[in-house]
Amino acid sequence: MELHLSSSLVSDKGYVRKDNQDSGFAGARLVAVADGMGGHAGGATASTIAIRALSHMEHPKAFRHNVEAVCRAAEKSILLAHDAIVGKAAKEKALSGMGTTVDALLLIDGYWVMAHIGDSRIYLLQNGKLIRLTHDHSYVQYLIDSSLLTKEEAKIHPQKNVVMRVVGDFNINPLPDICVRKARAGDRCLLCSDGLSGSLEDCTIKDTLEKIRDEELCAQALVNMALKAGSADNVTAVVADCLKGPALRAPALIAGAVEESLDSITETTKEKVEIAPALVKEDSPLKRASDLLREGEGEEEEPNGAKSEEAAENEALDIKEPPADTAEIPIVSGKNLNPADPVDAEVLKQYGREVAREGRKRRKRWKAAIWIFLCLCLTTILSVGGYLFYWSQTQYYVGEWEGYVAVYKGVSTNVLGIRLSHVEESTGLKASSLPPSLRQQLQEGIHASSLAQALQRAGALKAGSLQK
Numbered sequence: 001m002e003l004h005l006s007s008s009l010v011s012d013k014g015y016v017r018k019d020n021q022d023s024g025f026a027g028a029r030l031v032a033v034a035d036g037m038g039g040h041a042g043g044a045t046a047s048t049i050a051i052r053a054l055s056h057m058e059h060p061k062a063f064r065h066n067v068e069a070v071c072r073a074a075e076k077s078i079l080l081a082h083d084a085i086v087g088k089a090a091k092e093k094a095l096s097g098m099g100t101t102v103d104a105l106l107l108i109d110g111y112w113v114m115a116h117i118g119d120s121r122i123y124l125l126q127n128g129k130l131i132r133l134t135h136d137h138s139y140v141q142y143l144i145d146s147s148l149l150t151k152e153e154a155k156i157h158p159q160k161n162v163v164m165r166v167v168g169d170f171n172i173n174p175l176p177d178i179c180v181r182k183a184r185a186g187d188r189c190l191l192c193s194d195g196l197s198g199s200l201e202d203c204t205i206k207d208t209l210e211k212i213r214d215e216e217l218c219a220q221a222l223v224n225m226a227l228k229a230g231s232a233d234n235v236t237a238v239v240a241d242c243l244k245g246p247a248l249r250a251p252a253l254i255a256g257a258v259e260e261s262l263d264s265i266t267e268t269t270k271e272k273v274e275i276a277p278a279l280v281k282e283d284s285p286l287k288r289a290s291d292l293l294r295e296g297e298g299e300e301e302e303p304n305g306a307k308s309e310e311a312a313e314n315e316a317l318d319i320k321e322p323p324a325d326t327a328e329i330p331i332v333s334g335k336n337l338n339p340a341d342p343v344d345a346e347v348l349k350q351y352g353r354e355v356a357r358e359g360r361k362r363r364k365r366w367k368a369a370i371w372i373f374l375c376l377c378l379t380t381i382l383s384v385g386g387y388l389f390y391w392s393q394t395q396y397y398v399g400e401w402e403g404y405v406a407v408y409k410g411v412s413t414n415v416l417g418i419r420l421s422h423v424e425e426s427t428g429l430k431a432s433s434l435p436p437s438l439r440q441q442l443q444e445g446i447h448a449s450s451l452a453q454a455l456q457r458a459g460a461l462k463a464g465s466l467q468k
Helices: 039-058 067-091 139-145 202-211 215-228 257-269 285-297 309-317 343-392 436-444 451-467
Strands: 003-012 022-026 030-037 102-108 111-117 121-126 129-132 177-182 188-192 235-244 252-256 273-275 396-401 404-415 418-430 446-448
Touching: 003 022, 003 030, 003 102, 003 215, 003 252, 022 039, 022 235, 022 257, 030 039, 030 188, 030 235, 039 067, 039 102, 039 252, 039 257, 067 102, 067 111, 067 177, 102 121, 102 188, 102 235, 111 121, 121 202, 129 202, 188 202, 202 215, 215 235, 252 257, 257 273, 343 418, 396 418, 396 436, 396 451, 404 451, 418 451, 436 446, 446 451
Parallel strands: 252 273
Antiparallel strands: 003 235, 022 030, 022 252, 030 102, 102 111, 111 177, 121 129, 121 188, 188 235, 396 404, 396 446, 404 418
């Protein structure tokens, strides 16, 4: 029975950031996470473009049962997202320097197909073992790989958030890692931004994935745990289960910055798409402190509702101050930015070309199969026909020919109007001279296994006739 995917996600801006630059997608075939960077407009735009570039692969007929085509499509979609981000940043200077990590996972014909670039992560819980499927493209991971830093030291390194490969407006390699792994019923996958993986230990992640079987509740718990652990970043978690049996027709879910592009995602996937449930935040000292801080921000206006000259100027330009510890430069808000981007048309074109190519291949395979079947049928018919004709020419019978008794070679029958016998020898005995019972046998054909036996039986008929 075919394997299918059941997934859910939760994304939250956290207690420090003023907006959510993460984007997530949880569907029946595709799950993905993108962690944007480059300011609250740039990061949100970049992660949205990445998810929109991949979302076409949620379509039911997108490269189904062709793992190699899915690998190519995932890589091309991410490269197209990179080109779109670079093109949009070139047109809108306020978005210069934006980029995003991308992690995508697809379940195709019993295989996991993974695409990864950046420091977001994909975990696989299989047979009670937690496996990290991705390798961080980060500076501290490079130091760890070079044996210049331990994993414990990496957790407190001042440059632990510096990435070396992303999709975006940077002069770096945008080519994602692509890998394929055999899927098994019961597999559970977690895709998460570094706001989660940077705050929780792998053992904590493993325990949570094992204990909470409901995908949405598990994602909620993981995000809440990351926030309680002190995550200062946006936090996104997608939990996906590999199940055996008939797939449930549940709508795909999106969350984070990509929520603003719900209509375009629905149009691209040709499937129903909904916004994922918001995080149900658990009470904690960090939450209470964050609530107080946000309440205090609303009380900074001048008496009688007047605002400072600087605040009024910033509001007119729609400039928002970032949190002090995010090291982001204040940039123009993305409220009025056009959410459309060049990647949609290119991705849809590419998708159409891939689907058309797959359709042509299927039609060619069907035509080839039909021709082979017809050739086999024709060969069988000719072989059987040839054998029957050969066999018929080894048989003899005594019958009537132009009113006389004659010996025939073949069998006394017709196939499609073709007589399978011919006169071998005439005896000169008139059929009318035979008794009625013998004439009846003669009309039906008196079988003989050889020419000698047929001549013998014809001679017996002649002798019987003379005795009469």
